[in-house]
Amino acid sequence: MTKRFVSETTDCDFKAHVEHSRPKSWLKSVSAFANTIGGTVVFGIDDSTHEAIGIDNPQAEIEFISRMIHDRIDPIPHFEIALSGERAGAVIELRVPAGTHPPHYYRADGRREAYVRNGDRSELISSEHLNELILRGTNQTWDSLVSGISMDRASFTVLRAGYALRTGHDIDDADLISFGLVTDDGGYLTNAGALLADEPLIRHSRLFCTRWTGTRKEDPTDDGEFSGSLLTLLREGEAFVKRHNILSWKKTPNSRINLRCYSERAITEALVNALVHRSYLDLGSEVHIDMYDDRVDIISPGSMMKGPLPKDVMSTHVESHRRNPIVCDIFSRMNLMERRGTGLREICSATAAEDGYRSEFKPLFENGPHDFYVTLWNMKFERTPQVAPQVAPQVAPQVAPQVERLLRVMGNETLSLSDIMGRMGLSDKKNFRESYLVPALRSAVIEMTIPDKPNSSLQKYRRTHEA
The missing domain is CATH 3.30.950.30 (Schlafen, AAA domain)
Structure with a gap:
């Protein structure tokens, strides 16, 4: 056989x-x-x-x-x-x-x-991934390298205050050395120290936040650009999302149910994940928070250290591989994260604990070739029913966020199935077809180049005029 x-x-x-x-x-x-x-x-x-x-x-x-x-x-x-x-x-x-x-x-x-x-x-x-491999091959990490920035240029007010508040202990100059933030002679910062200093010493350690109108990048209604200590970026990111995280409540015979758009705990966990695990070798990149009517996307530079990403993070263990272990250690000491590879599971659990949660609001994770995406769905968003074509043929069809992401990856190019999956960092063909390709074809936003032979090895896909 x-x-x-x-x-x-x-x-x-x-x-x-x-x-x-x-x-x-x-x-x-x-x-x-x-x-x-x-x-x-x-x-x-x-x-x-x-x-x-x-x-x-x-x-x-x-x-x-x-x-x-x-x-x-x-x-x-x-x-x-x-x-x-x-x-x-x-x-x-x-x-x-x-x-x-x-x-x-x-x-x-x-x-x-x-x-x-x-x-x-x-x-x-890519050049940044190659640099990471070179460091890994010599048993070094980027955050452990000496930054060349003098200790005289840095202060750690935010770190000292936050550490004391969350642990009950003070940080002295000897701790900065033992934590790996400052060189042994006390003269220079490591890259980890530069990331946690009050001053914006590493230019591309920034957070860009935008609240968009609708479900696409159109007409921003609020935005912010933040720099400085990673703890400052975390605080500002949480505050930005909270401004748009509408809270309402519904009374029941015996209690009151709080209804939020997003779990605050899930937002914090996703932001911490983005800030501490991102690649800082990708110059000119930033962490992004993009808020839409139906979701929030948190995007961090650099794919997972070792993949692939499991289809279901709740049932499959995700190995903990830390790109920036010194930074992770500080955040762990401050009880802002754990070091056992359960961060993605915590995002799902915190979301599921919300009173307004339904199964369709399960967070989405995507490990792309150059970025890592976390998508949290707005649990108070109601989709507008699609207008019938004979009533308003000029209205573009409503599509799922997975299809929107597929369209962003494709751009105006004509690509094969493996090309699209490679750009999206996906390896499960069955899941890709069910969640991305088939919905996109049914929504008529993409089309086959050889429609008469759907299983042809030469088959490719492109946007339709409607998309």
Whole structure:
């Protein structure tokens, strides 16, 4: 019986043959797996049917695979090669765990390139992600590096006051050194110290807040740009959302039910997550709070350290990988976060605890190639019924937020399914089709380039005129 493999994912790549003339076609996946969460390249799988078609002379191919990895991947990652299946349809499985000394480069033809996995694709690494891998490979983190900013330029009034209020203890200059905020000689700030100082010493450590009219980025009614200590950014972000977090109540025979647009605890948890886990290597980037009539999006630069993001964070444990461990330690000491990887679960739990919660208000998390998104739904928003086309054909159709995000990612380009998923940082094709692609097609905001052959391997998608 022919074995059928399900699909390519973030940790699985299919190849029909072992390419000898173009070994880069599969070696870039070796680099990508070693630089991210690990994975398996399966040789001998038909591209369209995902059925095992087998490999001729597997022993010779295994030797070639091993030789190419040793010759063209630097440093050489740990890997295992195994045969799977019956002899006539045997496939080669090349298993590559996450590397311990990244980045792992592909080197040939005068090139030296590093790759990462985005969705089901192996892509060239961005400069900021490459810098993170270099730091990880040398057992360093960005927030531990010396900033070059003299201690004389900084004050820690906000940190000292907040720490005393939340813990009952004072911070002295020796604590600043032991916490990793100041160098051992007391002369310079680390990057973590620069982030927590009162002054805006790191320009791109900023928070941009906007309240938009409607459900798209149109006609802002309120905005704010904030800089300074991360604790200041947290306080200002909470205050901005609270201004628009309308509270009402409903009386019952025995009690009063408070109805909020958003859980305040969920907002705080999402903001802390955005500020402490963001990538500060992406110069010119900021954390954004975008509030709409139906939701609030909190967007932080940098994807998750190690993915992919589980489909359901409530039932699946999310490993705790801290991009900025010194900053995380300070926030943990102040009881503003925990360090066990339950932050996303806490956002969901806090939202579900609200009196106005319904299942459709479950928070949405998206791990994009360059950013991490948290979407909290307005639990008091009532969608306006769509106007019938014969009454008002000029009115654009109402679409779900997932479809709006798909449209933003597509822009005006014509893209394949794997291209779209890669840009959105998604790997679950079934969930992508059900939550994004099919609703977008039904809403007539996107269309197929080959509508007569919906399952064509050449199929792509583009915006319609209505979108």
